[in-house]
Amino acid sequence: xxxxxxxxxxxxxxxxxxxxxxxxTSGESILSDLPILIAPNDDGEFCSACLRTLAGRNDTVAxxxxxxATFCSSNCERLARQDPAGHSPAxxxxxxxxxxHGLSAESIxxxxxxxxxxxxxxxxxxxxxxxxxxxxxxxxxxAADSKARDSSDLFRRxxxxxxxxxxxxxxxxxxxxxxxVADAVAKExxxxxGIMAPSGPEGERNIRGTALYPNASLINHECLPNVARTDNxxxxxxxxxxxxxxxxxxxxxxxxxxxxxxxxxxxxxxxxMRQQRCQEQYGFKCSCPRCKEESxxxxxxxxxxxxxxxxxxxxxxxxxxxxxxxxxxxxxxxxERADAGYIQVFLLKYVCPQAxxxxxxxPTQPGSSVQECNMCGCQRTEAQFLxxxxxxxxxxxxxxx
Numbered sequence: 001x002x003x004x005x006x007x008x009x010x011x012x013x014x015x016x017x018x019x020x021x022x023x024x025t026s027g028e029s030i031l032s033d034l035p036i037l038i039a040p041n042d043d044g045e046f047c048s049a050c051l052r053t054l055a056g057r058n059d060t061v062a063x064x065x066x067x068x069a070t071f072c073s074s075n076c077e078r079l080a081r082q083d084p085a086g087h088s089p090a091x092x093x094x095x096x097x098x099x100x101h102g103l104s105a106e107s108i109x110x111x112x113x114x115x116x117x118x119x120x121x122x123x124x125x126x127x128x129x130x131x132x133x134x135x136x137x138x139x140x141x142x143a144a145d146s147k148a149r150d151s152s153d154l155f156r157r158x159x160x161x162x163x164x165x166x167x168x169x170x171x172x173x174x175x176x177x178x179x180x181v182a183d184a185v186a187k188e189x190x191x192x193x194g195i196m197a198p199s200g201p202e203g204e205r206n207i208r209g210t211a212l213y214p215n216a217s218l219i220n221h222e223c224l225p226n227v228a229r230t231d232n233x234x235x236x237x238x239x240x241x242x243x244x245x246x247x248x249x250x251x252x253x254x255x256x257x258x259x260x261x262x263x264x265x266x267x268x269x270x271x272x273m274r275q276q277r278c279q280e281q282y283g284f285k286c287s288c289p290r291c292k293e294e295s296x297x298x299x300x301x302x303x304x305x306x307x308x309x310x311x312x313x314x315x316x317x318x319x320x321x322x323x324x325x326x327x328x329x330x331x332x333x334x335x336e337r338a339d340a341g342y343i344q345v346f347l348l349k350y351v352c353p354q355a356x357x358x359x360x361x362x363p364t365q366p367g368s369s370v371q372e373c374n375m376c377g378c379q380r381t382e383a384q385f386l387x388x389x390x391x392x393x394x395x396x397x398x399x400x401x
Contacts, residue, residue: 005030006260008218015141017220017259024254027363030227031248033213036136037085037120038244039113040209047072048087049080050240051195051209051233063087066096076240084123084130085116093165099157107154110185113210114158117184122173136214142183142190155181190282191217193246195233199376216246222261223274223290224338224346226251228360229262230374249362251350266358267351271295289338348392349385354378
């Protein structure tokens, strides 16, 4: 991992994680990571290699062999065919023979992911670059267990298409076993980053594809995170494959030794929904300071109702991190719990104020007082935040009167 900002460490009870190797400034980039594998959704709206939006482009190239891939340019097509886990001849041959009848869109996407993961595995038997990438994939957290979803049907479909394409003889390797399919599915579910598409006309947002990153997967979850993810998939001045990198920026100043944490969900999501998704998708119960505090709230007291808490101070709230220790509420010895007022100010500061966006506001530059949403791109100054904070405080005062 080539960064002077982060170091890989063992976190008690959480496995491996990333901690600050030195003092980190608000808005500083702590990690940039290129994917091990990137799997597009099969809807034809995005490049099958770099996930760039295809709408409005006149240089797209469709695969003439399998008919299941479209590229934003001839350069992306070339890169994808050279990548054993991209749209290589091996991947193309299997996709052309894949039976997806009766499968949901989610299962089809998973099956396509397995085709690419298997191709990388098979290429690792005789290609040094593929061997290193497969080692990174195999090192990701996640293995099939009794709670994992049944992958036997996915294995059957993958195996049938693979042998029909005669890949074992052609690639010099062997295909996935049923156990390896189950493990790959588990790794994708636990480590895959959903790459969001631009907002639709009604504000709806869909996932354009899934990517697995070797170092970003080490950043653990917390519901009051200190870093946020940004990307440049549609940036016109960033060429493939560099546009597929993800970047993590510090939301506020951090001391050396602090663990970097990200939120696996949008910040506004309520406590019951966060707990459900943590259990069902990632297999753990979140006991972060925010969850410990919100678990004591009445059931109808939603965390995403930012203006309904009965305590909020405006003095000295411009930077939540500066008062984090002070705003941890009363808790039993050894238990860290966030104060309700701190949660409210944190959400007001970092949740995008644009209607139905729910992105995260991230400092534009190290030390900058200007924030930019990592979803819609809107910006807000510190002065505007303080005005929003004062307005919310006034609403609380009127509601309590």
